[in-house]
Amino acid sequence: MSAMDRLNIKGLICLEAGTGAGHMTCYLARRGAKLVYSISNNQEHLDCARKELPKKHIKNVRFIKADLRRLDFLEDETIDLITAHMLVNVVTPVDVFLIFKELTRVAKNNALIVVNDYNPLSSYQTERSHIVEELFRIENAVYYLTNGKPALVWYPSEYIADLLKLLGWRIETIELMYDKTPWEKELLEEHLEVIENECKKLRNENLRREMLSQATEILNQVDEDETIYAGTIYSIIARRTRYKETM
Numbered sequence: 001m002s003a004m005d006r007l008n009i010k011g012l013i014c015l016e017a018g019t020g021a022g023h024m025t026c027y028l029a030r031r032g033a034k035l036v037y038s039i040s041n042n043q044e045h046l047d048c049a050r051k052e053l054p055k056k057h058i059k060n061v062r063f064i065k066a067d068l069r070r071l072d073f074l075e076d077e078t079i080d081l082i083t084a085h086m087l088v089n090v091v092t093p094v095d096v097f098l099i100f101k102e103l104t105r106v107a108k109n110n111a112l113i114v115v116n117d118y119n120p121l122s123s124y125q126t127e128r129s130h131i132v133e134e135l136f137r138i139e140n141a142v143y144y145l146t147n148g149k150p151a152l153v154w155y156p157s158e159y160i161a162d163l164l165k166l167l168g169w170r171i172e173t174i175e176l177m178y179d180k181t182p183w184e185k186e187l188l189e190e191h192l193e194v195i196e197n198e199c200k201k202l203r204n205e206n207l208r209r210e211m212l213s214q215a216t217e218i219l220n221q222v223d224e225d226e227t228i229y230a231g232t233i234y235s236i237i238a239r240r241t242r243y244k245e246t247m
């Protein structure tokens with residue numbers, strides 16, 4: 001049982017920061033949340049998550065397209081529980097700060113925040129982990145060329161915990177949800193797809209061909225039913241305190 005499973009969610013007003021596939025939104029509704037604001041800047045994600053949510057929970061969830069850096073439609077101190085499940089790995093350092101600052105504004109005094117995400121891949125290594133690292137290195141390089149930012153950033157749990165403390169949260173628990181993160185071939189293939197799509201946007205044909213062939217070669221090293229382990233996944237639970245604590 002994770003620390004999150006031990007929380008009493010019944011009757012709480014929740015905010016899921018970054019809807020994605022809607023797993024956390026569904027979990028919060030299933031655990032009895034009074035209302036879940038499920039927020040993403042991606043309409044497709046919101047539509048899919050809405051479709052997947054069991055009908056009996058639909059009245060408890062509001063899917064909202066918005067930028068988490070500015071949640072103007074929410075008053076100060078209105079949310080009991082904020083979750084950011086696998087959000088920060090798709091957000092740049094400046095935006096991580098701006099998003100958590102805004103989430104702090106809408107959190108009630110004594111509200112809880114749960115941040116679940118990846119530690120850097122170096123936090124758990126086997127002799128096969130470098131394959132995963134190399135694939136993500138290419139994904140980030142291509143994404144940087146086409147979008148001016150990396151696709152994925154791995155923040156250590158200590159970085160996120162320190163940021164939360166700086167913003168006036170008291171850390172209650174930091175634990176590992178996964179002491180080794182499994183990367184199945186199917187999941188790695190999804191990342192190859194991202195690389196393929198981003199490569200299509202590159203004007204330099206040689207560069208496009210080179211990056212794509214490197215990524216394909218890397219994935220060919222993975223056996224069909226192989227799972228490669230690299231990195232860990234942490235869960236931080238923190239409580240909003242009215243006064244800033246010294247770090």
Ligand SMILES: C[S@@+](CC[C@H](N)C(=O)[O-])C[C@H]1O[C@@H](n2cnc3c(N)ncnc32)[C@H](O)[C@@H]1O
Nearest residue numbers: 018019020021022023024040041042067068085
């Ligand atoms: C990896 S998904 C999160 C997975 C999801 N929490 C779950 O439990 O299934 C990340 C989500 O955050 C959204 N996102 C990233 N940056 C954002 C921002 N600045 N404002 C709003 N949504 C953002 C993405 O569009 C995506 O929906």
